[in-house]
Amino acid sequence: MNRFTIQLDEIKAAYATEPNPSLEVRLERISRIEKMIEANEEKICKALAADFGVRHPIESRLAEFQMVYQACKYTRKHLKEWMKPVQMETPSFMGSSQAWIESQSLGVIGIMSPWNYPVQLALIPAIAAFAAGNRVWLKPSERSSRTSGFLASLIQEYFHPSEFCVSTGGVDVAEQFAALPFAHLFFTGSEAVGKKVMRAAAENLTPVTLELGGKTPAMIDDSAKLKEAAAAIIYGKLLNSGQTCIAPDYVLINQANRDEFIQELQTAAQAQFSNPEELTGPIDDEQLQYWQHLLADAIDRGAKAVALLNNPSAGARRFEPVALVDVPPEARVLHEEIFGPILPILTANNTAEAIDYINNKANPLALYWFGKDKKNMQRVLEETRSGGVTINDTLLHATVESLPFGGVGASGMGSYHGKSGFDTFSHQKPILEVRGLLGTNLLKGTKPARPPYGKSAERLLKRLR
Incomplete structure (x- = not known):
C-alpha cells in the first residue's frame, strides 16, 4: 500500500461515518468554499497573474470567482428539491405498490482540474460533489503551480482533509491519482490525457466524467x-x-x-x-x-x-x-x-x-x-x-x-453544472415497496406468478398484455 491508497482509505472511513449528510451539512460545506474565495480574491488574483505572467484581476473575477459564486447560489436555491425522492409510476397489476428514486451519495470523488481556469474548474465540480453528499479529493494542475499551491493551502485551512483533500504534484502524482479506486473520477483537460485517465480508471471500473475540448x-x-x-x-x-x-x-x-x-x-x-x-x-x-x-x-x-x-x-x-x-x-x-x-x-x-x-x-x-x-x-x-x-x-x-x-464523443463524456452535476455525483437508486390490492395480500407482488402454474398464472399473463 502506498501513501495515496492509505489516504483514500482514511477519507473512505470518514465518509462511512456520515454516508448521507443532511441538507444543512452539505450547504455548510458549499458555503465554506464561497467564504474561502470571498476572503482571498485579491491574493488568488495575484497568484493567477504570477502563473500567467499577465492576467487582469477583472478577468479572473469574471471567469473564475463569479462562476464559483453562481454555482454556490444556484445550488443553495435548489438543493433541497434535488434531494427529495422522486415518485414513479407503477403498473396496475402491482396493486398499491409504491415506486420512487432516491439520490444517494457515491463516496469519495476524485477531481483532476486543469491549469487554464485553475480555480473554477477545480471548485465547481467540488460544489456539485458536496451537494450530492460526497467527500472530495482534488489533484490540481502543476502547470499553474502558484495558484494550485495557494488553493491547496486555502482548502487545508477551510476543510478537514477527510472532507476535502488536495494533492499537488506533477505527472507521477497524476498517474497514481487516476489509478485510485474512487467512487467517481472527474477530469478536465486534453483528449490525449483524458484517454490515459480513462485507461487508469478502467482498472478499478471507476466511472469517469471527461471534460475535454476539440475544434469549436x-x-x-x-x-x-x-x-x-x-x-x-x-x-x-x-x-x-x-x-x-x-x-x-x-x-x-x-x-x-x-x-x-x-x-x-x-x-x-x-x-x-x-x-x-x-x-x-x-x-x-x-x-x-x-x-x-x-x-x-x-x-x-x-x-x-x-x-x-x-x-x-x-x-x-x-x-x-x-x-x-x-x-x-x-x-x-x-x-x-x-x-x-x-x-x-x-x-x-x-x-x-x-x-x-x-x-x-x-x-x-x-x-x-x-x-x-x-x-x-x-x-x-x-x-x-x-x-x-x-x-x-x-x-x-x-x-x-x-x-x-x-462534451459528446471526442469532446468528452458526462456533464455537470446545476442539477446535472448533482446527478453526476449521485446514484439514482430505484426503490419498490410491494403492497397488495387495497393494502391486502390479494395479488401481492410475485404471488400470482409463483408455481405451480395454473389458471391464476394464465389470468396474470392476460393482464400483463
Missing part, C-alpha cells in the same frame, strides 16, 4: 451582422488569450463576406484588447512555443497571417494575436486544438457546406452560430453534434447553471 467552430450565416459577430468572437477567442476549452477555434464564413469580417475582427480586437495588461499571457514557455509552432507551420504551408492588434505597446505582449487566411487543409492549426490567440478563417459557400466541414471532424465541445435566418439556424442545430451551443454570442451557455455542461 464559429459559423457566420449570410444573415449575420458582421460587426456584432466579430466583437463576440474576438471576446470568446481572446479571453484568457484563447486558453479556454470552449473558445472559438476557427470561423466558417462565406468567401464574399470574409474580408469585411476580418476588418471587423481587427476593429473589435483593438477596441477590446489593445491594452497589453488586459490580454492574458501564455501559462508557460511550453504553451508559447506551441502557439509559435502552429503559426509557423501554417505560414510555411502557405497561409497568410493577419495581425489583429496594432498599437505602439505591442512589444509588451509575448504573442501577437492573429487571424489566418488561405490555410491549407494539411496545416496543424486545422487539426489540433489551438488553445491560444490564433484564429483560422475558413470559407464555406452555404450552410450545407459548413455543416459538412464540421461533421467531418470530431464532435466539438461547443458550437457558435451567428445570424437571423431561423431555418438555417435550425438546420445547424439538428444536423451537427456538439457539447453545447450559443447562438449570436460565444461562451455564455457555459455560464448558465441550469444548463448541463459537457
Whole structure:
C-alpha cells in the first residue's frame, strides 16, 4: 500500500461515518468554499497573474470567482428539491405498490482540474460533489503551480482533509491519482490525457466524467451582422488569450463576406484588447512555443497571417494575436486544438457546406452560430453534434447553471453544472415497496406468478398484455 491508497482509505472511513449528510451539512460545506474565495480574491488574483505572467484581476473575477459564486447560489436555491425522492409510476397489476428514486451519495470523488481556469474548474465540480453528499479529493494542475499551491493551502485551512483533500504534484502524482479506486473520477483537460485517465480508471471500473475540448467552430450565416459577430468572437477567442476549452477555434464564413469580417475582427480586437495588461499571457514557455509552432507551420504551408492588434505597446505582449487566411487543409492549426490567440478563417459557400466541414471532424465541445435566418439556424442545430451551443454570442451557455455542461464523443463524456452535476455525483437508486390490492395480500407482488402454474398464472399473463 502506498501513501495515496492509505489516504483514500482514511477519507473512505470518514465518509462511512456520515454516508448521507443532511441538507444543512452539505450547504455548510458549499458555503465554506464561497467564504474561502470571498476572503482571498485579491491574493488568488495575484497568484493567477504570477502563473500567467499577465492576467487582469477583472478577468479572473469574471471567469473564475463569479462562476464559483453562481454555482454556490444556484445550488443553495435548489438543493433541497434535488434531494427529495422522486415518485414513479407503477403498473396496475402491482396493486398499491409504491415506486420512487432516491439520490444517494457515491463516496469519495476524485477531481483532476486543469491549469487554464485553475480555480473554477477545480471548485465547481467540488460544489456539485458536496451537494450530492460526497467527500472530495482534488489533484490540481502543476502547470499553474502558484495558484494550485495557494488553493491547496486555502482548502487545508477551510476543510478537514477527510472532507476535502488536495494533492499537488506533477505527472507521477497524476498517474497514481487516476489509478485510485474512487467512487467517481472527474477530469478536465486534453483528449490525449483524458484517454490515459480513462485507461487508469478502467482498472478499478471507476466511472469517469471527461471534460475535454476539440475544434469549436464559429459559423457566420449570410444573415449575420458582421460587426456584432466579430466583437463576440474576438471576446470568446481572446479571453484568457484563447486558453479556454470552449473558445472559438476557427470561423466558417462565406468567401464574399470574409474580408469585411476580418476588418471587423481587427476593429473589435483593438477596441477590446489593445491594452497589453488586459490580454492574458501564455501559462508557460511550453504553451508559447506551441502557439509559435502552429503559426509557423501554417505560414510555411502557405497561409497568410493577419495581425489583429496594432498599437505602439505591442512589444509588451509575448504573442501577437492573429487571424489566418488561405490555410491549407494539411496545416496543424486545422487539426489540433489551438488553445491560444490564433484564429483560422475558413470559407464555406452555404450552410450545407459548413455543416459538412464540421461533421467531418470530431464532435466539438461547443458550437457558435451567428445570424437571423431561423431555418438555417435550425438546420445547424439538428444536423451537427456538439457539447453545447450559443447562438449570436460565444461562451455564455457555459455560464448558465441550469444548463448541463459537457462534451459528446471526442469532446468528452458526462456533464455537470446545476442539477446535472448533482446527478453526476449521485446514484439514482430505484426503490419498490410491494403492497397488495387495497393494502391486502390479494395479488401481492410475485404471488400470482409463483408455481405451480395454473389458471391464476394464465389470468396474470392476460393482464400483463
